[in-house]
Amino acid sequence: MVELSAGLAKVATGLAAVAIFLALLLIIFFIGSRAKGRLQGPAAMIVFLGPAVLLLAYGLIAPAFITTVGSFKDASGKKFVGLANYGWIFTTPDNQVFLRNTVLWIIIAPLVSTGIGLMLALLLDRMRRESISKSLIFMPMAISFVGAGIIWGLVYEYRDPAGQQVGLLSQIAQWIGWQDPPNWLLWQPFNNFFLMVIMIWIQVGFAMVVLSAAIKAIPGDVVEAAELDGATGWKLFSRVTIPMVRGTLIVVLTTIVIAVLKVFDIVRVMTNGNFGTQVVANEMYAQAFVQFDVGRGSALAVVLFVAVIPLIAYNVSQLRKERTIR
Amino acid sequence: MSVEAHEIIPMPQPEITGREESIPEAARRKLSSPWATGLVILITIMWTIPTFGLLVTSLRPAEQATGSGWWTIFTDPTLTLHNYSEVLTGGSVIPNGIEPYFFNSFAIAIPAAIFPLVIACMAAYAIAWIPFRGATFVFFTIFALQVIPLQMSLLPLLQMFNKGWSLGPIPIFPDLNKPGSSQSLFIGTYVPLWVAHTMFALPLAIFLLHNFINQLPRELFEAARVDGASHFLIFRKLVLPLTVPAIASFAIFQFLWVWNDLLVALTFAGGTPDVAPITAYLANIKGSYGAQLHLVTAGAFVAIIVPLIVFFSLQRFFVRGLLAGSVKG
Numbered sequence: 001m002v003e004l005s006a007g008l009a010k011v012a013t014g015l016a017a018v019a020i021f022l023a024l025l026l027i028i029f030f031i032g033s034r035a036k037g038r039l040q041g042p043a044a045m046i047v048f049l050g051p052a053v054l055l056l057a058y059g060l061i062a063p064a065f066i067t068t069v070g071s072f073k074d075a076s077g078k079k080f081v082g083l084a085n086y087g088w089i090f091t092t093p094d095n096q097v098f099l100r101n102t103v104l105w106i107i108i109a110p111l112v113s114t115g116i117g118l119m120l121a122l123l124l125d126r127m128r129r130e131s132i133s134k135s136l137i138f139m140p141m142a143i144s145f146v147g148a149g150i151i152w153g154l155v156y157e158y159r160d161p162a163g164q165q166v167g168l169l170s171q172i173a174q175w176i177g178w179q180d181p182p183n184w185l186l187w188q189p190f191n192n193f194f195l196m197v198i199m200i201w202i203q204v205g206f207a208m209v210v211l212s213a214a215i216k217a218i219p220g221d222v223v224e225a226a227e228l229d230g231a232t233g234w235k236l237f238s239r240v241t242i243p244m245v246r247g248t249l250i251v252v253l254t255t256i257v258i259a260v261l262k263v264f265d266i267v268r269v270m271t272n273g274n275f276g277t278q279v280v281a282n283e284m285y286a287q288a289f290v291q292f293d294v295g296r297g298s299a300l301a302v303v304l305f306v307a308v309i310p311l312i313a314y315n316v317s318q319l320r321k322e323r324t325i326r
Numbered sequence: 327m328s329v330e331a332h333e334i335i336p337m338p339q340p341e342i343t344g345r346e347e348s349i350p351e352a353a354r355r356k357l358s359s360p361w362a363t364g365l366v367i368l369i370t371i372m373w374t375i376p377t378f379g380l381l382v383t384s385l386r387p388a389e390q391a392t393g394s395g396w397w398t399i400f401t402d403p404t405l406t407l408h409n410y411s412e413v414l415t416g417g418s419v420i421p422n423g424i425e426p427y428f429f430n431s432f433a434i435a436i437p438a439a440i441f442p443l444v445i446a447c448m449a450a451y452a453i454a455w456i457p458f459r460g461a462t463f464v465f466f467t468i469f470a471l472q473v474i475p476l477q478m479s480l481l482p483l484l485q486m487f488n489k490g491w492s493l494g495p496i497p498i499f500p501d502l503n504k505p506g507s508s509q510s511l512f513i514g515t516y517v518p519l520w521v522a523h524t525m526f527a528l529p530l531a532i533f534l535l536h537n538f539i540n541q542l543p544r545e546l547f548e549a550a551r552v553d554g555a556s557h558f559l560i561f562r563k564l565v566l567p568l569t570v571p572a573i574a575s576f577a578i579f580q581f582l583w584v585w586n587d588l589l590v591a592l593t594f595a596g597g598t599p600d601v602a603p604i605t606a607y608l609a610n611i612k613g614s615y616g617a618q619l620h621l622v623t624a625g626a627f628v629a630i631i632v633p634l635i636v637f638f639s640l641q642r643f644f645v646r647g648l649l650a651g652s653v654k655g
Contacts, residue, residue: 059525
């Protein structure tokens, strides 16, 4: 019971921090509301917007600059080395593996997740009792990548094909007649796909829920009109449904691409990047926090940053368009 | 529906249970077919079985769990709770238990969900209802900050907490040491975790809450201003109560995010039982004791049970937050 009371003390620490935080805010609010006349506006601005601006400046803007500068420096962050770290990333033969894998990840995982999610959204739209299926397919969304890694590690568990199988995938392979299935996670290059399956398992629920909402938002009379014109099945799907949810499809795809770019936990927990499964985000962690090579770690972070820019830029431009329409 | 995707929280809420009729009933009957239902059921089973296997394995005695597949319980139904007692407090195989990490996760996730929420609410109110030049610019800049991946902030932030920052001779963040030692004040505390999670959550939180707060009726604020209410009063008495649905959605979203995070945890907490969350412990035992399937699975189930409870009991809010956040970077 000693552990339990120590544990509760920890939770109490968290709650106390919240209480202190709220109390501080109330005090600041009180001081801010004493401002009179002309000072009212500026005082409110500082109190309301100040904390967020400060945190964003310290937490995102300044670090982005520091990391960018650091990417041009050596391992210890003392000497400028020009583009050497970027040269290392893109010209070292060994690094082709994580570059290739990251490209494979951002193409395959989002497309498959969105594809299955769309199919499910369409199928569920026609079913009367959808809720249980939907909840269960959506459930992996709430599970951490680490937890998902352990769940799927069990599926991929390897045992000598001659003996009892523990991993479900090997057992299924044997049931359908593949007598000596390989050790899935060591089987290059296919092990990359087995890792992607975990990501897909998590993201399908997201794609399904968002697309399902979009499909339900298609006005009934549009569908009816199309049906009166004789559109059915595939035609209805390709000419009416898909164009109507096109925007959502793109949002879902870009969201998953961004999540995939940063994927780190799955690879770290499953193979730690060994056996030809390394990706940029895990290599970044390994360089920065295992090898302590600040220069290379920073350069890899910048690569991720540059890869995300077009996606967010697209989202921002979409948002601007909508704002002006409204 | 990119319009809905951005409008997000205030949009008509699709719910997981119950449905609106969109496709006319006749068409729906015509389209629904046994094979469609069959396919959905098949995928549902495929999606559920891995987690089910985890639960079963965690309940099997060591020998069975590591020597035969979990599906053999149908012929050899021996179950035990022993794995859980061993993994919770530690035992002969894994010396230290999951318990301290479990509580750390709460101690990290609760403040790390509330801090950004409150700060984002305030910022969103300022952008939406305190008139100032450049409000639109500030809004778009904050949204665009999602472009900066976590990875870019880790090293500099770690340095800030450990050694402070200075721009030449000008200190930007002080080097705070424990009295009488050169070790940073923040090492071994939750503070870097709370602060880092708060910082990383803000762009999305401000964006979502702004979308909601922006759409509150203008007359409300005008009337209050005419009555002489200050921004502080309006915020506390009007905005906060009206924003509760959006707040709930984001709080759940952020709580799950923090609870499930590994990268920030490893960077700012290391693996010590003092402050590291449950994900760090899991990653650790998966690496060191991966062959002890019965214990690793039990640990994993302890770690995922909290988000699963939150998820199933508050699914509606979670879905709302998710639809809202479908532009998240």
